[in-house]
Amino acid sequence: MLFYKYVLIGFLVLFSLSLGAQPKSTLKEEAKAFIATEHYEDAIQTLERSRQLVRSDEESQFLIAVCYYQLNRLEEAQALLASLTTADKSPYPECWLYLGKILHAQQQFAEAAAHYKLYLRTLRPDHPNRPMIIEEIRRCDNGLRLRFHDARAIVENMGAQVNTSGDEFAPVLSPSRSTQLYFSAVRPGNSGGPRDKDTRPDEKFGRFLSDMFYTQLEGGQWQEAKALHSLLNSPQHEHLIGFAGQGQVLLYYQGWNWERGEIFADTFQQSEQRTLTTTPLLAPVRGQNGEQQLFSYNDTLIIFASRKPGGYGGLDLYQTSFRDGRWLAPVNMGPIINSAFDETTPFLARDGKTLYYSTNDSKKSIGGLDVMRTVYLPEAARWSPPVNMGLPINSADDDTHFRLARDGFTGFLASSRKDGLGQRDLYVAYFTKYRQEMEPPTFSFIASPPAAPVASTPVVNQPVPKPPVSVPVAPSPTTNAYTWQTRSSSLNTAVRPTWLVSLAEQAKQFPEDHLVLTCYVPQNLQGALSSELYSALQLLTTYSRTLESNGIKAERIFIRALAHSEQDYQIDAHFAPVATSFSTRSVPVIGVEQAKSPANNALEEALCYKVQVMSVQRSVSDVKLSQRPQLMLEQASSSPYQRFTAGAFSNFAAADNFRRELISTGYRGAYVVPYLYGRRLEKGEAAQYLSSFPDLRNFLGR
Structure with a gap:
């Protein structure tokens, strides 16, 4: 963490001054210069050129232990520091500090706090x-409380093909290819x-400066x-921020x-079309002021970190919106999100109201910068109190640049x-449950006028939609296949079914099955x-509550409304x-009884x-939408x-062709979803059904 870098530099200055009246060790001074510039391997090699320094000079031993810590060689650092603290002479106080850091990194929060207190004394x-x-010490206390919470995800290092002993950061998934990831790195x-x-x-x-990279799955x-291309990467720092222009602008x-x-926009030109200049971002985000941690949402909202005067302290999060052909003045996002510490690397989920960001606020963090989650509450016109994402998303060190796929x-x-393998590494998190905030609703607290934030955003010629023809609807269900069924002339006169x-x-006899x-x-x-359809779904919601009151868990109930x-x-x-093989039963199962009827279509x-x-949270009166088939x-x-x-x-290829047609007519967020026995099948579940439904392999490989 940045604080410990300053502590170490201060320590080196202190020792340089204390040696002013003594014969200077050329090797030690050279090693300190390497440490100050983060060349830790070179520092160790320099000190090891003298056996006497390594064996009997406590200052050199401490410096080597610090280098081990910085190189993630914790066991070696801990052993060396422990030997220094048990020596006859009083150890350097920073030995307790770094022992605390090692224990903190190992999530031994109580033991780490004890060593921090020894240093404090x-x-x-x-x-x-x-x-x-x-x-x-406060962060250790937070860690003690959060480590008993249920793990929400499995977190894995992305491996040596991606990470190095350098510094990898800012992962951004391609907007068009889920198997391609961009990132930035400081590496040899x-x-x-x-x-x-x-x-x-x-x-x-x-030290090397940052370049931009990509990797493929x-x-x-x-x-x-x-x-990335040599005309994008230069001798300067390049830090990949994200995409705009519906994914057409980097x-x-x-x-x-x-x-x-400065912040620039690149339009993915071919190599022979590139020039030596690119287009600046036309938005009130000032790279000249260090404002380079930003997120662009729907080309009409930018959330970014800044040290603007008048904030709450450190880096604060600000937002600016595109309205009436121009960007509005940035607005601080307020004290619920911002603090006297740093808030940075924002990510707004597809629902337009769930915000992830990182903060090192000691009231919330378990160590360094931690990932937080907050949700905008439109009824109250405020953000919900931020919640720490907990272990293993967060660790005792800096965790930043979080984004959901x-x-x-x-x-x-x-x-x-x-x-990890180096300073910062890239990690992938696999969540155990679907993150609902990645559903793109029609309505959000963020208005989204059709505009782009950069002058160079290309205009894509969309095909003119064809006039609607006869709209196919679901065939009438086969009544003799159902045990539970009721009819009504209107929704207003519908009576709660007695069944x-x-x-x-x-x-309750089939506890693993879902109800549709x-x-x-x-x-x-x-x-x-x-x-x-929305009114019909509201009616079904009341019926599902009756089922819940009779002992059926909400997670088992799926409701749907469609035309016939x-x-x-x-x-x-x-x-x-939920299983593909099941014994014959008396209850109706869609895809078994229904599929026998020649009148039924793929929906059944x-x-x-x-x-x-699209996703909604209220009724939508949309004639264009109403004309969509099925x-x-x-x-x-x-x-x-x-x-x-x-x-x-009945197959993924046909559905994917229809998806492209919808996108060409303005539904940019359209995507294919499989249904098994009438229930929506999430992607994480699909793999277990491959043996019975091989076409799911096409869906999983999209």
């Missing part, structure tokens, strides 16, 4: 390090070679990272240091945790079909088994693909969102 009351050590071989603090070439003590493994920071640079199960972050209680009792409640709505209505060709409203229920097959068009509105009882889907296909 050696400091005079006015010592500048005292407040920072007290904050570390970068453009311009090693440079000193004044950016002059320095082969001995200089093949056969379940991330491949060797490759640098945003990146460029500068000789992290405080004075579109699949809702995968996340990426940069972390300096001590099990709900018996349905709940039957469901369906409301069929007449196609020929005067109003918009989208509004009627009859004049009455029809409500029915069926079971959706065991495996069906549809295309999600329009359906669905909701899992455990989810706050209703999701419109269209089409019904």
Whole structure:
């Protein structure tokens, strides 16, 4: 962490002064110079050139232990520091500090706090390090409380093909390819070679500056990272920020240091079309002021970190919106999010209201910068109190640049945790449950006018949509296949079905199965079909609550509303088994009884693909949407969102073609979703059904 770098530099200065009246050790002075420039391996090699320094000089031994710590060689550092603290002479106080750091990194929070307190006792009351050590003790206390929380994810290092002994950070998944990841790195071989603090070439003590890279996922493994084009990477720092212009524009920071640079936009031109200049970002985010940690949402909102005067202290998060053809003045996001510490690396999920960011606020963090989650509450016009994402997303070191993938199960972050290969490594997080915030709703607290933040954003000529033709609807369900069914002439006159209680009792005999409640709505209505489907879903919600009150968990209930060709409203229920093989049973299972009827279509097959068009949280009267074929509105009882889907296909290829058609007509967020026995199948579940439904392999490999 940055604090410990300053502690170490101060320690080196102190010892240099204390040796002023003594014969100087050339080797030690050279080693200190290497440590100050973060060349830890060189520092160790320099000191090891003298056996006497290594064996009997306590200062040299301490310096070697610090280098071991910085190189993630914790066991060697701990053994050397322990030997120094048991020596006859009083050890350097910083030995207790680094022992505390090692224990902190190993998540031994109580033991780490004890060593921090030992170091604290050696400091005079006015010592500048005292407040920072007290904050570390608070972080250990936070860690003690959070380590007993349920793990939400499995976190893995992305491996030596991606990470090095250098510094990898800022992972950004490609907006068009879920198997391609961009990132930035300070590593040997970068453009311009090693440079000193004044950016002059320095082969001995200089450090490389950051370049931009990408890696691809093949056969379940991330491949060797490759640098971006040489006209993007230069001798300066390049830091990849993200994408704009519907994924057609790459945003990146460029500068000789992290405080004075500029943010540019690249439009993925071919090599022979590139020039030596790129287009600056036309937004009130100032790279010249170090404002380079930003996130662009929907081309109309930018959230960024800044040290603007008038903030709450350190880096604060600000937002600026694009309105009426211009960017508004940035606004501080307020004291619920910001603190006297640093808040940085924001990520706004697809729902437009769930914000992730990192902070080192000692009231919330368990060590360094931690990833937090907060949700905007439109009714109260404020953000919810931030919640620490806990272990293993966070660690005792800096955890930043967190972003979720579109699949809702995968996340990426940069972390300096001590099990890594270098300073910061890239990690992938696999969540055990779908992150609902990755559903893109139609309505959000963020207005999104159709504009782009950069002048160079290309205009894509969209094909003119064809006039609607006859819209296919779901065939009338086969009544003799259902045990539970009721009809009504309108939703207002619909009576709560008497069979709900018996349905709940039957469901208890098949505790692993899901229940699917369906409301069929007449196609020929005067109003918009989208509004009627929403009303039907609201009615099914009351029925699902009855099932819950009779002992059926909400996670087992799936409700859906769709149109059919009859004049009455029809409500029915069926079971959706979670296993592909099951014994014959008396209850109706979609895809078994229903599929026998030649009148049924792909929607009633065991495996069906549809295309999600949008997510909503209120009624939508949309004529264009109502004209989509096989329009359906669905909701899992455990989810706050209703999701419109269209089409019904028996194979992934046909569904994917329909998805492209929807995107060309303006539904940019459309994507394919499989349904098994009428229930939505999340991507994380699909692999277990491959043997029975081989076409799912095409869905998983998209």
